Amino acid sequence: MIEIKLQKMDTPCWRNTLTALNKAKIFIVVLIGLLSIVPTEVVHAQQATWIWYPGDYSIWLGNKVQNRRTERGTFFPPFWKMDSHYVLVEFSHKYKLSAPDTIDIKVEGKYNVKLDGKLLFGSPEKIVIPAGLHSLNIKVYNQASVPALFVQGKAIQSDDSWKVTYEDKEWIDSSGKASDTSSGTVYVHAASWNFNSPDNLPSKFKLPTQPMPVVSVIHKNNGILYDFGKETFGYVKFHGLKGKGTLNVYYGESADEALSVDHCETLDRFHVKNAIAKDFTAPDSKAFRYVYVEKGNSLSYDSVSMQYEYLPLEYKGSFRCNDDQINKIWDVAAYTLHLTTREFFLDGIKRDRWMWSGDAYQSYLMNYYLFFNSPAVRRTTFALRGKDPVTSHINTIMDYTFYWFMGIYDYYQYTGDKKLIVQLYPRMKSLMDFCLSRRDSAGMMQGLAGDWVFIDWADFKMSKAGEVSFEQLLFCRSLETMATCAKLMDDSGSEKLYTKLAADLKTKLFTVFWSDKQNAFVHNRVKGVVSTQVTPYTNIFAVLFNYLNPEKREAVKENVLLNPDALKITTPYMQFYNLSALCSLGEQKYVLNQIRDYWGGMLKLGATSFWEKYNPKEKYPQLLSMYGRPFGKSLCHAWGASPIYLLGRYFLGVKPVKPGYQSYTVEPSLGGLQWMEGDVPTPNGKIHVYCSTKEIKVKSDTGTGTLRFRSLSTPVCKTATIKKIAGNQYELAINKDQEVVVKYKSVK
Amino acid sequence: MIEIKLQKMDTPCWRNTLTALNKAKIFIVVLIGLLSIVPTEVVHAQQATWIWYPGDYSIWLGNKVQNRRTERGTFFPPFWKMDSHYVLVEFSHKYKLSAPDTIDIKVEGKYNVKLDGKLLFGSPEKIVIPAGLHSLNIKVYNQASVPALFVQGKAIQSDDSWKVTYEDKEWIDSSGKASDTSSGTVYVHAASWNFNSPDNLPSKFKLPTQPMPVVSVIHKNNGILYDFGKETFGYVKFHGLKGKGTLNVYYGESADEALSVDHCETLDRFHVKNAIAKDFTAPDSKAFRYVYVEKGNSLSYDSVSMQYEYLPLEYKGSFRCNDDQINKIWDVAAYTLHLTTREFFLDGIKRDRWMWSGDAYQSYLMNYYLFFNSPAVRRTTFALRGKDPVTSHINTIMDYTFYWFMGIYDYYQYTGDKKLIVQLYPRMKSLMDFCLSRRDSAGMMQGLAGDWVFIDWADFKMSKAGEVSFEQLLFCRSLETMATCAKLMDDSGSEKLYTKLAADLKTKLFTVFWSDKQNAFVHNRVKGVVSTQVTPYTNIFAVLFNYLNPEKREAVKENVLLNPDALKITTPYMQFYNLSALCSLGEQKYVLNQIRDYWGGMLKLGATSFWEKYNPKEKYPQLLSMYGRPFGKSLCHAWGASPIYLLGRYFLGVKPVKPGYQSYTVEPSLGGLQWMEGDVPTPNGKIHVYCSTKEIKVKSDTGTGTLRFRSLSTPVCKTATIKKIAGNQYELAINKDQEVVVKYKSVK
Structure with a gap:
């Protein structure tokens, strides 16, 4: 067998497959059916990572994180349904090996291993896969945490190219004949994060910490107020804690809050019994700048510090300008x-x-x-x-349902990663079904029993009753998002449906809520009566969604957005x-x-x-x-x-035009600044922009871009052709890795 | 306040409430809405018990039990989706107390307690509820096992009268105003089993065990075969186990199986390293009559016994007759x-x-x-x-879905306990929706991808393709069951729908599958072609469901059930x-x-x-x-x-006619026996039947019954009036606690 480079089965493969498929409802099954018969040819080790059923780890970790909230020392959980991971899943992969491969298997949960359809004894931790074509199926049960798998061999490793299902439907009849497992079972690609070593167990995940000192210590009232200098998050730590008694710790984002033992939002009461001095770190992390401590006289400690807890993040974006504020x-x-x-x-x-x-x-x-x-x-x-x-x-x-849809499309636009849509599309559809089932006779959504119509915390009186124009606008945008995603999924029936629903709703939005008298969208309609109140929300979003013609855009700008008498945000x-x-x-x-x-x-x-x-x-x-x-x-x-x-x-004016910055635009706007400079991150490197009143410089690591600007003088660029668009508007192309420098004269 | 006896909010109350409600979809919400404003007046202690969200404990325990299967030492889990408990639930109750009550709170999970809408500090284990009207809300989070609650006071205790929800939707806005929590949230009554003490934790449940000795010990091959005398279940135990090496334990329901080290279905391999002799019990229970043990020479033990594991059950029914076989x-x-x-x-x-x-x-x-x-x-x-x-x-x-529906109705008929229907009705509807969504253009169900059409293990060739008449028959019965349950739930819209669907399907069953030529139901129809094969299944069930007129009944009996040439079960x-x-x-x-x-x-x-x-x-x-x-x-x-x-x-011929044996019939049939005697259990005591060729005696602890029998002589009863029905058929009434003795002459 000729040794060829690892050919992963994910993105490129399924994209092509998807494009070829038109049947709406069965495409996932079919897709995986096709995938499962094409084994991956592998010859050298890749990075193995812990894998699980898509979304399950997030749901499990989300439960854990969101149930950490406390209010004045009392557990304070969410008020919505919390779901769980699938407790029993099957991971599988087919490999074509040019040489035997010894694999180490590590699992979070009870498990079995099938090689070429045959169960191996016990729960093996190391097995040899012979050369040739082989299938590997590993079934894992875990009630308390997410069933997860780590496999590492020379040629084989667990990664997102593995398939996973929560019901393999693999039964055998009395004669020993197995079911046709390729049918009726929905396989999806496994998901992972960055648990890249066998001992880095997903269930044991904790954010890292690092020590941070107190900035000032003030004796106040009956205790001591510690100031950490700025808002922070972590575990307060007492050094050399000794004695017996209660240590009362009051946290505050402000000094006022920490000192208010009766009203601060978070607090801890530790019952200490230390015969000899010991360091003690609070078991739960909190947000605070100030910590106020009161304690019994028979307790003592040397000093206080904290363990700052954080997600390690790279600052890929940057911004600097002439204005220090x-x-x-x-x-x-x-x-x-x-x-x-x-x-x-x-x-x-x-x-x-x-x-x-x-x-x-x-x-x-x-x-x-x-x-x-x-x-x-x-x-x-x-x-x-x-x-x-x-x-x-x-x-x-209700509005938060709509933002969820919109966020998925943005994700695709910025990252170019379609996998999330593929993974979530069934859940997008069922959530949209929920919305569609709750429309009123006009096809609009009103807040029904148990629905919270949020919009915003406002200081003026705002009705949430009936058909709120803002909700219909977001609903319309969500339907458009569904249509776009349906198209990406080659689900043409749904694409058609969502497109029509969105268009109908958009029409109604204007006929019902646009007031020619007020030249703006009004707030809502209750039992057939359209309100006269103009709130900013619908008007703002109509601009953002580009729903308005130039006249209405101008009207909204003047009557709402820049109107000093309009309701304030x-x-x-x-x-x-x-x-x-x-x-x-x-x-x-x-x-x-x-x-x-x-x-x-x-x-x-x-x-x-x-x-x-x-x-x-x-x-x-x-x-x-x-x-x-x-x-x-x-x-x-x-x-x-x-x-x-x-x-x-x-x-800086940078935005993607095609998914993942394959193409993008840069339209710098100083807004009165003398100069500004910064990086905008993309999936592949950065786009660097410098802009002063006289010069624009752009350099990009990715894609092909268009620089757009206005100039009062004829702009000059030595390396690229500047195209005049209209009036003082110009544009030129930006190619990967080639800096563009433009001399110009800014409009203001 | 006048002290009145505890008035529980469950059965009688909600039955009346239900009867009064007609709106189909919102009845649960409304029901609970009504319940929640009627506090329970309590004055003395009842039995407290651990409570949880209905079904959650069964699902959790079911996962645990069903994932205990092994095949030759390898974990062997189910192949269908395993669900989970709700990880976050809220329990609540309203009480009207004539005196303050101190309650102990024990919880499986992280929890908080609200008294009259106000969060108490921490997770209190003991609180005092003042006299008067009070509401108690306890919210519990538990990912690994079922969120469960045990509350015991003098007047207050956790039991099935508590309400529970998996999403309380209790939000507050920026001004501190709480949501209208009575709306949109589905509350149901909590469920329990028999965990009646605070220390009897549901998560720690294990079946009891008791020691059982070996009956015979035989040295065979390279080891020893232990016979426990009969089929049993439990943990094998080695007494005085000493030394180092592997203990190979092969289990067999037959001696052949235990001795077949290569083919027995279950086995254990224990790696032992005991410097001094110790008793060792296998960690997992197995089914066996025989245990065959092989071990290394450096291992020794004194003897083998077992811990029999069982569910404690009362044998309420009995049967004895003159035939010892x-x-x-x-x-x-x-x-x-x-x-x-x-x-x-x-x-x-x-x-x-x-x-x-x-x-x-x-x-x-x-x-x-x-x-x-x-x-x-x-x-x-x-x-x-x-x-x-x-x-x-x-x-x-597919057939197993239908049996599930049928089992719920039987449960109601035998026990008279409607609560299970109330708890399960939404899940009955969604399962039926699943079935309805999978009908073909003829309104029948065929096995689609991933469906197993089981019917039976048969030794003859049987097609599972197309529209199988047996499946349509069970589908029809399931629709009838849904109609009956919809009626019980006062869901008249659904009742009507299911009734019509059942009637239509029943008509088709006869027009499509009844063969006048063969005078029986044929097996299936594939792509429009009706088969000529007569299998027993549809014919048997049509008799049981009473779907046949007298002529067809007789035909089925002769052509299928008693026909020596018919296909055999x-x-x-x-x-x-x-x-x-x-x-x-x-x-x-x-x-x-x-x-x-x-x-x-x-x-x-x-x-x-x-x-x-x-x-x-x-x-x-x-x-x-x-x-x-x-x-x-x-x-x-x-x-x-x-x-x-x-x-x-x-x-013995005993069956309920009205739910829970409110009324019942007794139709003894000796089938050639000289005499028989036995008890049939009911929700309230037993029905005792004795029947010989000359005498029938019935005594019942419950309901009102009808004794039916045939007699070749005029029957005599001293305490009740015997009514002649037709020919040699008679009947008489059975009253609670009054033995009926009839002298008669049996027909055969």
């Missing part, structure tokens, strides 16, 4: 996003520490401009979705969309000032990470309160980090 | 059923040890005439069904239905001879429990083989125990 905002936003990017994209680190689909959706977008960490997006997307049957909206929130959450929409309307200058005011406002109040909500009119200590509790507000909230996205997407 | 058959059948009635009703104890819906269905019916153990039926029914989504038939077998499984049908046609005498031949035949071959399959033509050692393996056949199989059912149901 903006630079500072970018840095604090990046730190905020890092603190909230953990096992998953969490909302905030102090209180919920849950995955919220609306919050996560923004984290994904910011992530594409900072860490470009795709596994974190995948983990969060799977964990949010859970499993069938669908019994409520994601997080019980007070959360960084909605500011994200509001400012994005304004940027897409060319209002970078206005937006930059908003960033200075809003995020700069938080910095002026001493923020070391960005908040869940900020209303410049609120003063201490009122501004720390939320949910009816004096320190309810989270001071480190992922949705507070949106300048990361705004500056990368709309100032 | 029949008595022996009844005893061995009872022992067979006891061995297979364990955590669940298992198929057989040696090999699968799984729940198979078709096997379990028969076990249920036998159980009603022996143990009347309702919890075992409930556990098995829940475990078989698992959870949504439905991805395949139960056990992947070789499994006790189908004999169950075959002989039941013959009994219902009055052929008790024929059936008794069949029992003597068939079950008597196994006894003559030395059976100490009844087998999975028996063909009188097969001889040793061939008769031990099955599935292509020399010892594949199970020699202790639940479906072998059917004489228990036949003798109770058709000879």
Whole structure:
């Protein structure tokens, strides 16, 4: 046999296969049917990794993480259905070996091994696979944690090219004849993360930690207040703890909170009985800047420090400009996003520490401009979705269901990785079925019993009743996303259906909710009565989704987005969309000032990470309160980090046009800055942009791009041809690895 | 406040509530809505018990039990989807207390406690509930085992009157306002078994054991063969085991099997290293009569015994007659059923040890005439069904899905306990939806990819292709069952639908499959071509379901059931239905001879429990083989125990007419015996029947019954009025606790 290079069975193979398949419902089965008869030819070792059923690890870890929330020392779990991994799965692979291969098998769970359909004795840890064509089936049962497999040989290793199923339907009849196992069983490709050694057990996963010192120590009231200098997350540690008694530890994102023993959001009470001095680290990690400690007199310790807990992340994106306040905002936003990017994209680190689909959706977008960490997006997307049957909206929130759909399409657009769509498409369809089953007679979605219509935390009175225009808009966008994904999956029947549903709903959106009188979308319709209230949400998103003709775009901009009398947004959450929409309307200058005011406002109040909500009119200590509790507000909230996205997407102006930056555009916009410079990460390297009022420089590691800009003088580039588009608008092509330098004169 | 007796919220209350409700889809929500506003008035302690979400414990324990199967030392798990418990649930109750109550709380899992909507600190183990109206909510998270709760106070205790949900949807908005938790959340009543003390943890459940000695010891080949005298189940134990080496233990239901070190179905290899002599018990229980042990020379032990493992069961049913062979058959059948009635009703104890819906269905019916153990039926029914989504038939077998439906209705009929239907109705509907979605254009079900059409193990050639008449018959019966249950649930829309579907299918059954030429049902139709083969199955069940008019009944009896040239049944499984049908046609005498031949035949071959399959033509050692393996056949199989059912149901002749034996009939039939006597259990005591050729005596602890019999002389009863029905047929009423004695002259 000729030795050829490892030919993996994943991406390229199934893409071609998929394209050729037209039958809607059976394509997965057929797909795998085709795959299973083509063994992988292997000759040399690749990286083996722990594998499992797609999504199962995220769901399992999500349960663990989200059930760590405490409220003042009491366990505080989520209020939606938590699903589980499949407890019994079968992994399989076919190999064509040019030489015998000795493989080591490590499994999380009880397992058996079949070689060429024959069960081996016991649960073997090492076996020899002879040369030639062979099939390997390993069945694993694990109730408590995810059934997982690690196989390492010279030629064979566990990776995403393995197949896995939760029901192999492999029965035998009384004569010993086996069932036709290729039929009726849905196999999918296994999933993995980065557990790349046999001893790195998925079930034992913990984020790494590193020691961090206290910055200041102040004796206050009956105890001591420790300041760690900035918002942080981890395990408080007492050095040389000795004696007997209760150690009361009060955590605070603010000093006020830590000192409020009756109202701080998180606390610990440790019952100590140490005859000799010992170091003691709190068993659960918490978010805090301040820790206030009160203790009995018969207890003593030498000092306090902490173990900072974090997800190791590479800062691939960057931003610098001539304005130090903006630079500072970018840095604090990046730190905020890092603190909230953990096992998953969490909302905030102090209180919920849950995955919220609306919050996560923004984290994904910011992530594409900072860490470009795709596994974190995948983990969060799977964990949010859970499993069938669908019994409520994601997080019980209608809008959050819609953001979930939109996030998957964005993922594909930014990463070019279609596998997530392939893995999730059945769950996308069943979630959309849930939505479709809840439409009213007008084909719109109203909040039914148990549905939370969230939209935003607003300081004005906002109705959530009836047909809310914002929800219909997101619903429409979700249907469009489904149509796009159906097309990618060659599910033409569904593509047609979703396309029609989206078009119908879009038409209704305008006929019902667009007010010619107010020249904007109104808020809702209750029992046939259309409200006259204009709220920002539908209008903002209609701009972002590019649903408006030029007249309506202009109207929305003037009447809502830039109208000083319009209803105000007070959360960084909605500011994200509001400012994005304004940027897409060319209002970078206005937006930059908003960033200075809003995020700069938080910095002026001493923020070391960005908040869940900020209303410049609120003063201490009122501004720390939320949910009816004096320190309810989270001071480190992922949705507070949106300048990361705004500056990368709309100032450096980089966005993918084809999936995974195969093609992209760069449209720098200074918004009044003198110069700016930064990197935008892609699946393959970075796109570097420098822009001043006189010069633009772009260098890209990937794809083919288009640079677009406006210039008051005729622009000059020595290495590329500049095309005039219209008026003062120009564009030129960017090729991989070739820096483009343009001399020009910026418009403002 | 006036002290009144504990008024539980379960059965009587919700029955009335249900009757009053007509809306199909929302009845559960509404029901619980109503319940939740009526607090239970409590004043004195009841039995507290561990509670959980209905079905979850069965599913969890089912996973554990069914993943214990081994084949020659290798783990051998099921091939269908295994579901999991809900990992996060909330238990709640409202109480109206006349005095403060101190309650102890014990939980399996991480938990919090809310009293009157307010979270208490930590995870309290003891709290005081003040007098008055109070609500208690306890939320529990447990990934590895079932979230379970035990609460014991003077007036308050955990029991099935508690409510439970897997998604409470209790969110709060930024102002602190809580969601309307009564809406959109489905609460159901908690479930329990018999874990009635706080230290009796559900997760630690194990069946009890007791020591049993070896009956004989024979040195054979290179080892020793131990005979335990009869089929048994448990843990083999080595006394005074010493030395170093491998202890090879080969189990056999026959001596041949145990001695076949290369082909016995189960074996253990223990690696021993005991410097001093120690007793050693095998960690896993096995089925065997014989144990053959081979060991290295440097190993020694004093003796071997076993720990018999069993479910404690009361033998409530009994049967004795003048024929000792029949008595022996009844005893061995009872022992067979006891061995297979364990955590669940298992198929057989040696090999699968799984729940198979078709096997379990028969076990249920036998159980009603022996143990009347309702919890075992409930556990098995829940475990078989698992959870949504439905991805395949139960056990992947089409017929087994149908038996599952039928078993639920039988359960209600025998026990009168409607709660199981209430708990399972949503899962019944979704399983039926799965079936309905798989009909062909004729509205019939064919085996699709991944479906196993089982019917029976037959020694003749039988097609499973196309529309199999037997499957349509069971499908029709399942639809009737759904209609009946829908009616019980006041779900009138579904009742109507299922009734119509059943009627349509029944009509088709006759037009398509009844052959006027053969005067019987034929086997199947493939691509429009109706087969000419007459197999026994459809014909047998049509008799049992009472689908035939008198002419067709007679035709089936003569052409199929009593026709010596008809295709033969070789499994006790189908004999169950075959002989039941013959009994219902009055052929008790024929059936008794069949029992003597068939079950008597196994006894003559030395059976100490009844087998999975028996063909009188097969001889040793061939008769031990099955599935292509020399010892594949199970020699202790639940479906072998059917004489228990036949003798109770058709000879003593006792059956319920209204649910739970509120009314019942007794139609004794000696079938040629001189006399017989026995007890048939009911939910409230027993019905005792004695019948000889001259005298019938019936005494019942429950309900109102009707005794029916035939007599060649005018029958006499001193205490009741005998009514002549027709010819030599008579009947009289049986009242609770009043023995009826009838002098008569039996027909044969």
